[in-house]
Amino acid sequence: MSDTPSKPLNFLEQIITRDLDGGITSKVITRFPPEPNGHLHIGHAKSICLNFGLAERFGGECNLRFDDTNPEKEEQEYVDAIKRDVSWLGFNWAGEVRYASDYFDQFYEWALHLIREGKAYVCHLSAEETKEYRGWATKPGKDSPYRERSVAENLAEFEKMRAGEYDEGQCVLRAKIDMASPNMNMRDPMLYRIRKQSHHQTGDKWCIYPTYDFAHGQEDAIEGVTHSICTLEFADHRPLYEWFIDNLPVPAEPRQYEFARLELNYTVTSKRKLKQLVDEGHVDGWNDPRMPTISGMRRRGYTPASLRTFCEMIGVTKSGSTIDVGQLEYCVRDDLNNNAPRAMCVLDPIKVVVQNFDEADFSGAMVQPAHPNKPELGERELPFGRELYIDRADFSEDTTLSRKKFKRLVMGEYVRLRGAYVIKAEEAVKDSDGNITELRVSLVPGTVGENPPEGIKPRGVIHWVNAEDCLDCEVRLYDRLFNDAAPDAGDKNYLDAINPESLRILSGCKAEKGLAQAQPEQGFQFEREGYFCLDSQYSSDDKLVFNRTIGLKDNWGKSV
RNA sequence: UGGGGUGUAGCCAAGCGGUAAGGCAGCGGGUUUUGAUCCCGUCAUGCGAAGGUUCGAAUCCUUCCACCCCAGCCA
Numbered sequence: 001m002s003d004t005p006s007k008p009l010n011f012l013e014q015i016i017t018r019d020l021d022g023g024i025t026s027k028v029i030t031r032f033p034p035e036p037n038g039h040l041h042i043g044h045a046k047s048i049c050l051n052f053g054l055a056e057r058f059g060g061e062c063n064l065r066f067d068d069t070n071p072e073k074e075e076q077e078y079v080d081a082i083k084r085d086v087s088w089l090g091f092n093w094a095g096e097v098r099y100a101s102d103y104f105d106q107f108y109e110w111a112l113h114l115i116r117e118g119k120a121y122v123c124h125l126s127a128e129e130t131k132e133y134r135g136w137a138t139k140p141g142k143d144s145p146y147r148e149r150s151v152a153e154n155l156a157e158f159e160k161m162r163a164g165e166y167d168e169g170q171c172v173l174r175a176k177i178d179m180a181s182p183n184m185n186m187r188d189p190m191l192y193r194i195r196k197q198s199h200h201q202t203g204d205k206w207c208i209y210p211t212y213d214f215a216h217g218q219e220d221a222i223e224g225v226t227h228s229i230c231t232l233e234f235a236d237h238r239p240l241y242e243w244f245i246d247n248l249p250v251p252a253e254p255r256q257y258e259f260a261r262l263e264l265n266y267t268v269t270s271k272r273k274l275k276q277l278v279d280e281g282h283v284d285g286w287n288d289p290r291m292p293t294i295s296g297m298r299r300r301g302y303t304p305a306s307l308r309t310f311c312e313m314i315g316v317t318k319s320g321s322t323i324d325v326g327q328l329e330y331c332v333r334d335d336l337n338n339n340a341p342r343a344m345c346v347l348d349p350i351k352v353v354v355q356n357f358d359e360a361d362f363s364g365a366m367v368q369p370a371h372p373n374k375p376e377l378g379e380r381e382l383p384f385g386r387e388l389y390i391d392r393a394d395f396s397e398d399t400t401l402s403r404k405k406f407k408r409l410v411m412g413e414y415v416r417l418r419g420a421y422v423i424k425a426e427e428a429v430k431d432s433d434g435n436i437t438e439l440r441v442s443l444v445p446g447t448v449g450e451n452p453p454e455g456i457k458p459r460g461v462i463h464w465v466n467a468e469d470c471l472d473c474e475v476r477l478y479d480r481l482f483n484d485a486a487p488d489a490g491d492k493n494y495l496d497a498i499n500p501e502s503l504r505i506l507s508g509c510k511a512e513k514g515l516a517q518a519q520p521e522q523g524f525q526f527e528r529e530g531y532f533c534l535d536s537q538y539s540s541d542d543k544l545v546f547n548r549t550i551g552l553k554d555n556w557g558k559s560v
Numbered sequence: 561u562g563g564g565g566u567g568u569a570g571c572c573a574a575g576c577g578g579u580a581a582g583g584c585a586g587c588g589g590g591u592u593u594u595g596a597u598c599c600c601g602u603c604a605u606g607c608g609a610a611g612g613u614u615c616g617a618a619u620c621c622u623u624c625c626a627c628c629c630c631a632g633c634c635a
Contacts, residue, residue: 008574008581035635070634127633137562137631172633182563184631193633212635236564236630258565260628265571313583315573317566320628324571327584337597344594372597407595416593449593461593527594556595 010316012050012257016058016227025226028060032086032093033216035067036078036200038271039286040085040294042307042328046262049311051229052091063223064093068101069215071199079200081286085294090304100215101201103222107210108162110218110248111173111191115154119247120191121147122157124171133179134187140180141187147176161194164207168194173208177243185240189213217241221250228254231261232318262314263322265485267292268494282498283481287537289547290481290502300478301523301533301549306335325480333550336531340523341370341377344418344463345511345546347475347529349389351467352439355426357386359445366448368419380514384420387467389510394462395439397428407460414444414452416461418527422447463527471511473544476535477504511544523549 009017019025030051034044055062064086068074083097114120123146125133135141149157158173160166173192181187191214198204220228228241235258245253268274269292277283277291286293289300297307310331314323354360365381394408394415401410409415411425421443429438444452452458484497518524520536530551538545 010573033635037635067635073634130633131631134631139562169633174633184563187631190633195633211633216635230635232565233629234635238564260566313572315583317573319566319573321566321572324584327572330584333596342594372592372594418593420593422593451593458593460595463594525594525596528596529594530596552594552596554595 012054012229012259012316015257016054020058028055028058028227029223029225030055030060030227030229031063031065031220031223031225033065033067034082036075036082037073038078038275039081041269041274042264042292042297043262043269045089045294045307046311048086048089048091049308050259050316061094063098065098065219066100067212067215068099068201069210069212071195071197071209074200076200081295088294088298088304089307098223099201100219101199103219104202104206106222107215107218111158113248114175115158116151118151119176120173121149121154121176122161122171123174127169134184143179144188161192161208166194168196170194183236183239185237189240213237213240214244217244217254218248218250220254221245221252224252225254228256230256230258232258234258258318259316260318260320264292264325264328265322266325266480266482268488273488273494289478298521299536300547301521301531302332303335303523306332309335329550333531333553336523336525336549340525340531342527343512343515343524344465345509345526345529346389346391346463346465347506347509348392349508349510350392350395350436350439352388352390352441354386354388354443355440356442360443361445362448366420382419383466383469383513385466385468388464389467389470390462390464395425403459408462410459414456414458416458417464418461420448422452422456422458465510465512469513471513471515471544473509473511473546475506475509475546475548477506477548478502
């Protein structure tokens with residue numbers, strides 16, 4: 001036994017443990033059931049981690065099943081993207097991908113079964129009439145005039161529906177349950193509706209499609225799902241889920257459990273809103289690095305591990321909660337800090353000329369570990385020459401700046417070049433507008449890897465690159481997409497909360513030579529700047545584009 | 561309003577009648593050739609409120625309050 005306290009079980013883990021111990025379940029089967037009508041986002045990641053994670057933890061299996069019961073909004077493109085996202089997160093679904101549409105024949109048989117049992121009927125009420133008949137919270141509904149049709153008539157009518165003899169909206173198949181139920185879902189819910197559209201999986205085979213309610217529990221039963229986990233808003237559907245399981249000759253009895261979906265502040269996650277951001281060009285596609293989509297976060301530089309850690313960290317409960325994005329950001333920062341190789345990149349370069357370069361006792365290159373506490377990641381070479389670049393913000397002519405407030409280069413004073421020499425600022429060359437165009441410095445010999453002689457106190461450590469062989473690159477600084485913690489709360493228009501500075505494109509940045517080997521999505525820490533990765537879309541052999549995943553934690557200024 | 565669900569720190573979250581875990585954020589300090597990391601310390605006389613039961617209540621009972629969800633031929 002390890003002495004680290006184990007994480008307490010969440011309520012689902014407690015239920016599963018109980019079911020396993022009590023012999024109610026022999027092998028846990030879960031499923032992740034997306035509808036292929038949009039791209040996956042961070043909220044789905046929670047569900048994915050939950051379902052796959054539970055299966056993993058208890059030695060079970062998790063299926064990937066597309067809930068494709070509505071051809072109206074679904075597309076193959078989404079199916080492909082979803083598979084890609086789930087795989088990227090690092091999960092393997094059991095067997096082949098499943099589709100609700102794989103079971104359409106079976107659902108049809110079961111519909112027939114209910115009709116024969118007198119538990120379902122074809123209803124010709126219009127949508128508006130149906131709504132009226134349904135009643136209201138305090139008002140019980142009225143029975144449809146078609147409710148008491150004979151089995152034979154229902155069979156015939158349903159066959160006509162299936163055969164395409166009715167148009168969309170003319171009739172539906174409904175379960176005969178209870179029009180006075182306080183639970184609206186039990187007031188004779190729809191089982192089948194007519195949709196004369198081809199389906200991405202079944203083509204034109206069907207013109208009637210089962211509803212979510214008529215499909216979900218039965219799919220679970222067919223697949224032997226033991227614990228069917230969904231979000232809170234489906235809790236009201238559970239009695240209906242159970243009604244189908246009880247009234248149909250299904251091969252198993254899955255149970256439904258609900259948990260609270262993930263909400264993040266400074267973020268919107270509704271499919272409709274994300275689609276609007278894309279369609280109206282507020283962002284650069286579904287995988288824009290500012291999007292909370294899996295593909296967007298991936299392009300931004302989030303790692304699968306960081307997302308999984310996050311989902312693990314926030315817990316699983318039934319209380320509606322909004323997590324601080326800071327917690328998500330902490331997870332990537334932590335993962336990247338532990339694993340990302342270090343590099344230097346000057347974002348706003350100012351040329352530096354080392355006037356006594358010939359006194360350098362190291363010509364050629366400095367050597368630095370790729371990671372300060374991971375020697376196994378190897379070393380990198382930092383060429384060093386007469387001309388360098390440092391960041392404009394790392395130099396000041398103001399000699400009154402205190403050492404505590406400004407730990408960088410000041411005219412006439414010393415600073416350490418990360419991994420190289422201590423230098424002293426001697427002179428600033430300016431253009432006619434007073435902008436510094438070049439900085440002349442001198443190096444202190446013998447200070448590579450060594451402390452400077454007595455009396456020389458560098459104010460701090462700054463990053464730099466060698467002018468001769470550094471790489472020109474573009475750096476994209478991303479910030480939160482919204483300035484408002486709750487962009488879509490109340491009757492606010494979330495578009496008004498868009499952060500106009502959520503993307504800043506910096507060109508002419510100078511990266512250390514070794515970064516030429518960077519692979520798209522591979523994370524690096526640009527020392528003193530943050531975590532970056534090569535953009536998978538805009539980077540090419542002759543143009544390097546780096547995305548800032550997240551900045552370094554920045555405490556200074558708060559306490560000085 | 562009928563039904564369903566939820567209230568523990570700024571944000572999450574353990575707790576399951578024996579005297580409020582942990583994480584994020586914050587604050588104070590130490591180490592540091594990254595203002596990062598790391599390390600140490602600190603952070604609820606209090607569990608939505610009020611009553612009650614009990615030697616003992618965040619946990620049990622009663623009433624009340626607040627917030628979320630449902631009332632699609634969406635999922």
